[in-house]
Every structure is written in C-alpha cells, then in structure tokens.
Amino acid sequence: MEQLHVEPSSRPGPYPAPALEKGLEIIELLAAAQKPLSTRAIAESLGRSKGEIFRMLFVLVERGYLNRDPATEELTLSNRLFELGMRTPRARQLVEVAAPAMEKLSAKTAQSAHLVVLNEGETVVIANAAGTGDISFTLRLGYRRPAVEATSGRVILAFQDDDMRQRSLNAGPSHGREEDAGLLRAMLDEIATRGFLLAESHDMPGVTDISAPILDRQGRAVASIVIPYLNRRGARTRHEEVLAELLATCRMISSELG
Incomplete structure (x- = not known):
C-alpha cells in the first residue's frame, strides 16, 4: 500500500501546542490522501501510535470534521472546513x-x-x-x-x-x-x-x-x-x-x- 506522510514542522515555535498540531496533521493527511484511511494507516503515516491519535480522531469525528464509515471504520474529511x-x-x-x-x-x-x-x-x-x-x-x-x-x-x-x-x-x-x-x-x-x-x-x-x-x-x-x-x-x-x-x-x- 502506498504510504502517505505529513512532515511535521521543524520549528516548535515559542508556544508549542502538541494536541492542536496532532489534529492538524490528521486533517492535512486526510486532505492529501483523498481516500478513506483506517486509524492504523493514519498512525503509521504520521509516525505515531494508534493510542496517540485515538482521542484526537474521536474528537474530530464528534465535532464533525471527520466522517467515519460504520462498516469499515475508515475515516474521511467532512465538508465542515469548507462550510x-x-x-x-x-x-x-x-x-x-x-x-x-x-x-x-x-x-x-x-x-x-x-x-x-x-x-x-x-x-x-x-x-x-x-x-x-x-x-x-x-x-x-x-x-x-x-x-x-x-x-x-x-x-x-x-x-x-x-x-x-x-x-x-x-x-x-x-x-x-x-x-x-x-x-x-x-x-x-x-x-x-x-x-x-x-x-x-x-x-x-x-x-x-x-x-x-x-x-x-x-x-x-x-x-x-x-x-x-x-x-x-x-x-x-x-x-x-x-x-x-x-x-x-x-x-x-x-x-x-x-
């Protein structure tokens, strides 16, 4: 399977916000993928563990930024950002x-x-x-x-x-x-x-x-x-x-x- 990667910022900046950065990495990855991705595929592409991103994925789904396929559990971007x-x-x-x-x-x-x-x-x-x-x-x-x-x-x-x-x-x-x-x-x-x-x-x-x-x-x-x-x-x-x-x-x- 083709592996996608989102390069994290090389400069942490004066005010690091790890949770926010993690959420943005997920959104940017799914935008680049333009296809549904599993939690495992997202974690591997970001170089993180499933445990690290599980909460963030849950929140993004709950807030309407991501859609989760009930049959496959794969995730895609919703129209929320566009709206x-x-x-x-x-x-x-x-x-x-x-x-x-x-x-x-x-x-x-x-x-x-x-x-x-x-x-x-x-x-x-x-x-x-x-x-x-x-x-x-x-x-x-x-x-x-x-x-x-x-x-x-x-x-x-x-x-x-x-x-x-x-x-x-x-x-x-x-x-x-x-x-x-x-x-x-x-x-x-x-x-x-x-x-x-x-x-x-x-x-x-x-x-x-x-x-x-x-x-x-x-x-x-x-x-x-x-x-x-x-x-x-x-x-x-x-x-x-x-x-x-x-x-x-x-x-x-x-x-x-x-």
Missing part, C-alpha cells in the same frame, strides 16, 4: 448577491440554477434555485466532482491564469490529470474566448449543461453558475435564450460583487 470557509465575509457576500439573482433566473428560464465554486480541485455546489417548470434537475448542496470533469469547473478554470489552473488540477483527484495537457489548455482557452460553455452533460442523457462565470475585477472567475437544461420530447429547446439570460445574470452578479 466554515463559506462563512467568511467574501463567501457570504457571493451567496447573498447570487441567490436572489439565481431565483429570478430560474423563474425566467423554468430551469434550475446552481452556484459553484472550486475547492481542492473539485467543484462544490454552494447554492441552488429550483426551476419553476413542472420538472427540473437539481443538484444537492455540497455536491462535488473533479473540476476538469464538470462543465461548471471547466468554466471556472478557463478564467484563471496558468499557475492557478495547474494548482487546481494538481489538487484534484489523480484521474483528472491524465487528460492531455495541451488539449485541456486549448479547451479552456476556447471557453475563455467564448465566455461560456454549452455542452451535453457528462452523466445525464437528455441534459445540456449551460454555464458561465462570475468574474472579479481582474477577470478571474470566483464562481460559475450552471443550468442543467432538461431537453424534453416534443418541446422546443431554448438553449440560446437560456444562455442569454444566464450571461446577463452573471454579469450583474459580477458587477454587484465589484
């Missing part, structure tokens, strides 16, 4: 500005809309608005997938500099890095030129993903909105009309965020 990050003023402002605009967008298009950000090389849905039609396709809050595989993720990556693109790809699951780098760069550049991405869903037959970025003052994407448009038999497709509404909504949100 805390979303409580920062900048993140709150994004949701507060985008949410009402997305509600209006969904009402106009009769399709659901999802606000998506990047975290550790993955897309995360942080807000959604259900469509007003009799049927709509809605992703749950917290839904994740590798950024390079998601329409919304590719749109965000398209509006980053090369260094940020590469860091996001390196942080994601390894299978997201297997795609030819040249082809991926060309695809992202094309999205940036167009200003949007309209493509068939990777997962759902009959769904067309329509996505556009929310940009900061430097033209970098801080988020994207994706509409999973349901194509129905006998109904006229309105992809271009929905795209126009989406682009207008994203421009308005970008402007309000400043």
